[in-house]
Amino acid sequence: MMDTPHPMLTRYPDAAAALTALPAAERETLLAAAQVARLAAGTALFSPGDACTRYLVVLDGVVRVFLLSETGREILLYRVGGGQTCVLTTAALLADKVYDAEGVAETDVTALLIPAERFQALLTELPAFRGFVFSSFATRLRDLVGLVGEVAFARLDARLAGFLLKRAGDEETVALTHQEMAAQLGSTREAVSRLLKDFERQGMVVLRRGAVRLRDAGALRRLAEGAM
Structure with missing residues (x-):
């Protein structure tokens, strides 16, 4: 018998792709425990020192997670999009620690929020959900390790060239x-x-106000590939 997606998830295809991998019974239990939150772009979800009271799964939109220095310099850690979870939220819940970074809705965001105490119970009760949590955590952790490697070892010109090509x-x-x-x-x-x-x-780019136009993508690619 074909599994029928939860009606709510049909509106959010990215989240549906992640959550429909859970057995139907576990998915229903998970959704029953969650609240749906709608956050306007620019809304702060958390700041350094905040206690973590909810597990978050983004249904739609993008959350930007970053560090902010005392001088106002920002370092992007990662973004959380549809069907994804926040590694700092997971780490804070598992270790009972506070947040170490800022989280802001970069666009309008719709998210599932699961209270911390219910999240801990669900980890024990739902094996597939537990696998989802730790798989998501591991994927994000690898991304962060990659970011540290880039910042520490790759030349900025090569990183900038690669960034321009990707974006x-x-x-x-x-x-x-x-x-x-x-x-x-x-x-x-x-x-x-x-x-x-x-x-x-x-001759690789043309600078405009608030934008950069690529003029020689091949030269940028050669620079990016010679990063390490």
């Missing part, structure tokens, strides 16, 4: 400010601006 896709334009790029690369606006001007002098 531009088929559009050939990255609609971000220099400050926004710096935040996502864990660098400073001044360093990113200096490199972008070098790229422009070499």
Whole structure:
């Protein structure tokens, strides 16, 4: 007999793809324990020092998780999209610790929120859900290790070239400010601006207000592939 998705999940295909892997009975128990929250873009979900009181599964939209220095410099850690969970939320719940970073709704967000005490009980009661939690946690942890490796070992010019290629896709334009790029690369606006001007002098990009247009993707790719 074919498993029928929960009516709520049919509205959120990314989340449905992740959660329909759970057995129907476990999925129904999980959804019954959760609340659906709708958060406007710009809403702060958590800050350093906050206690973690909910497990979060994003149904739709994007949450940005980042570190913010005393001088206002931002370092992007990761984004949480549809069907994904937040590794810092999971870590805080499992270890009974507070948050170490900022979490903000980058777009309008719809999410499932499971109270902390119910989350702990569900880990014991639902084997497939437990597997989902730890698999999601492991995937995100690997992403964070990769980020640390890039920041520590890869040259900034190569990382910037790779970033431009990835964000531009088929559009050939990255609609971000220099400050926004710096935040996502864990660098400073001044360093990113200096490199972008070098790229422009070499004919690889064209700088516009609030955007960068790729002019020589091949040259950028060669630079990015020579990163390590």
